[in-house]
């Protein structure tokens with residue numbers, strides 16, 4: 001038995017929001033793979049829950065008329081990886097979430113929960129940040145959109161207002177078009193482990209594949225929240241496809257990160273990983289985009 | 294105590310019962326339905342001892358609320374029992390390959406193995422390791438478990454080729 005005070009099950013988005021208004025101290029639960037663990041640990045013992053697990057309208061991936069990818073928050077990691085639209089347009093996200101936990105966790109964990117927990121080690125966060133994802137937030141006041149970098153406000157903190165529900169993660173066409181990405185998770189174990197550092201790089205090359213038109217890089221566990229490394233991106237933009245460009249970008253990434261020492265790894269190791277993983281992920285992204293090194 | 298009606302199919306049988314909203318699916322399967330192959334190990338999603346199949350996908354039933362099972366099709370190890378108590382091919386392979394020692398992890402491993410066997414694909418050893426990575430075994434060292442699954446995969450493939 002879980003130490004739960006009361007549980008209310010929403011049958012629609014509107015009802016979920018109404019329940020949040022009615023029970024302002026209640027916690028939302030989606031897949032439960034964070035919340036239920038925290039109840040077991042005692043951190044959230046005795047809480048009241050509002051379950052959105054059964055809201056199938058918030059599941060799946062679709063495309064808006066303007067080509068924007070719409071990823072609904074309750075989509076599980078395994079369904080993201082299997083989804084045809086993700087495979088075609090945003091393969092790196094499917095690969096990134098496929099590194100999380102183990103197979104059962106990937107059937108349970110939702111992508112919405114993975115960013116709403118505000119955790120820096122999230123296996124989806126660095127890739128979403130690197131693709132300029134936009135969060136769609138719905139409340140009694142209506143729907144607003146917020147870039148994911150502004151959605152993350154601090155360790156374990158996000159910009160959700162009371163009574164606000166994440167209802168979609170959007171990726172604009174210009175963000176994924178002609179773009180290839182690669183994610184590397186560095187962890188102590190190959191499975192069932194949280195990232196020591198995560199690095200997600202994507203590139204768009206010139207038509208002749210010799211110039212890096214755009215390079216974007218996101219990190220997990222390199223700062224209190226998933227972050228972009230703008231100095232690295234500036235160092236790569238417009239430069240020839242070459243090892244020199246890769247090395248320069250990887251060095252520049254060090255200017256943007258602020259990793260800490262934790263029981264998993266020292267700050268020094270993480271800094272080394274920032275540089276090394278940027279190199280490797282950048283190189284792989286170039287190769288995927290058809291570039292030669 | 295808040296209770297809620299849960300109607301679901303368990304091992305092919307339609308069932309319904311009122312469950313405590315605080316119950317995990319593990320609690321419900323063990324306490325209401327006496328399906329004790331579903332083990333309580335870590336109860337935090339790390340060990341896989343509580344694995345069941347929900348609508349064709351493996352879940353850790355310890356971190357799944359019982360009320361969410363409403364409308365679902367759930368399978369546990371007990372579903373493999375033959376009419377006269379016979380074992381299924383995958384259970385027999387676990388025995389033959391020495392993949393069972395204390396046996397606590399076995400029901401969970403076999404549920405994931407079932408999802409693998411029913412996917413109809415082929416697996417490299419590397420892929421099998423990844424698919425089975427959500428289970429801990431303190432006794433066998435895993436090698437014999439991979440062998441049992443590989444052997445059954447081969448056997449089923451040969452059987453379907455003969456058909």
Ligand SMILES: Cc1cc2nc3c(=O)[nH]c(=O)nc-3n(C[C@H](O)[C@H](O)[C@H](O)COP(=O)(O)OP(=O)(O)OC[C@H]3O[C@@H](n4cnc5c(N)ncnc54)[C@H](O)[C@@H]3O)c2cc1C
Pocket residue numbers: 027028029030031032033034035036037073074099100101102105108109110111112113114115116117121122123124160164165166167192193194195337338339
């Ligand atoms: C054994 C184990 C291994 C794990 N390994 C990894 C790993 O390798 N990598 C990784 O990134 N994570 C890992 N996790 C963490 C977890 O599985 C993920 O963070 C998951 O994505 C959380 O989603 P959920 O829906 O299950 O979470 P929940 O617990 O349901 O929700 C998480 C938080 O998000 C909020 N929330 C959820 N959905 C919404 C919404 N639509 N709108 C507003 N708020 C919402 C909830 O209120 C809660 O605060 C692991 C967890 C376990 C138990």
Ligand code: FES
Pocket residue numbers: 332333334335336337338339340341342343344353354355356
């Ligand atoms: S008991 Fe559920 S994963 Fe360990």
Ligand code: FES
Pocket residue numbers: 392393394395396397398399429430431432433
């Ligand atoms: S046989 Fe004992 S834990 Fe696996």
